Amino acid sequence: MEQNNRKAWLYLLPAIAFLGVFMVYPLFDVLVYSFEEKFNFASQTYTGVGWYNYAHVLRDPYFLQAVKNTFILVIITVPLSTGLALLISLGLNSIKPLRQAYQTVFFLPYVTNTLAVGLVFMILFKKTAYSDGMINLLIKAFGGEAVDFIDGPYWAKMLVMCLYTVWVVMPFKILILTSALASVNQDYYKAARVDGTSKWRIFTRITLPMISPMIFYLVITGFIGAFKAYSDEVAIFGTDLNVAGMNTIVGYVYDMLYGNSGGYPSYASAAALILFVIVFTITVINLMISKKAT
Secondary structure (H helix, E strand, O other), X not given: OHHHHHHHXXXXXXXXXXXXXXXXXXXXXXXXXXXXXXXXXXXXXOOEEOOHHHHHHHHXXXXXXXXXXXXXXXXXXXXXXXXXHHHHHHHHHHOOOOHHHHHHHHHHHHHOOXXXXXXXXXXXXXXXXXXXXXXXXXXXXXXXXXXXXXXOOHHHHHHHHHHHHHHHHHHHHHHHHHHHHHXXXXXXXXXXXXXOOOHHHHHHHHHHHHHHHHHHHHHHHHHHHHHOOOHHHHHHHOOOHHHHOOOOHHHHHXXXXXXXXXXXXXXXXXXXXXXXXXXXHHHHHHHHHHXXXX
């Protein structure tokens, strides 16, 4: 038995070494950087150790704007995309002919490059000197006024960002929920129909409880993914997200390292750890809720 344990640890050694070098050490390094005050990357020197970096980040208006944008994105897109994915999955599950074809159509956005999808959204919504964009043409057709969704008011830009995020993440959720619905034992449905149970009661008493683990999984991963959003915003609003007022927490971390405000790894590390605490807290709360619900 002891010899088998040694072999098991020997087999795990490459993976442990890989995780240690590329995950554990960087995390420790980020923690150290976050407490080194006024760290100079060129000379590798700092003035002291303390909470100054965290205080600076939490007072930075760009960071506060990024937190606001990220939370709005999370609060709107995660429930909306999960709910829509569930409705579409229920519809696909009830369709017998061409079910595979419809599933492929809904899954196509997931395998498409997000930057390419972002450019398409920008073209659809962007108002230029030569064209108001297809969306504005539709708004005008119904008697409304054209809106500059890319360079205009904050609510318009956030609307585009939310629509884009829902569009990008929903295919994966449809795939997972469709598979979950297909795995539900059909005997439960047959027994319910024999008893004359209504469709709504079948959904709330059989379907929803049976697929609830997958729903909670999608909600938790959706929260984590939405908090890490950055490339989606770049695809639509360009690289200078602070000017557009559409930066996210991950975008702020990148800017502190490589952007126009670059060269401040201590501020970037502090912001990254604040993001970690936020995501970790929300994930724990979701896990506690999911355990109670299931």
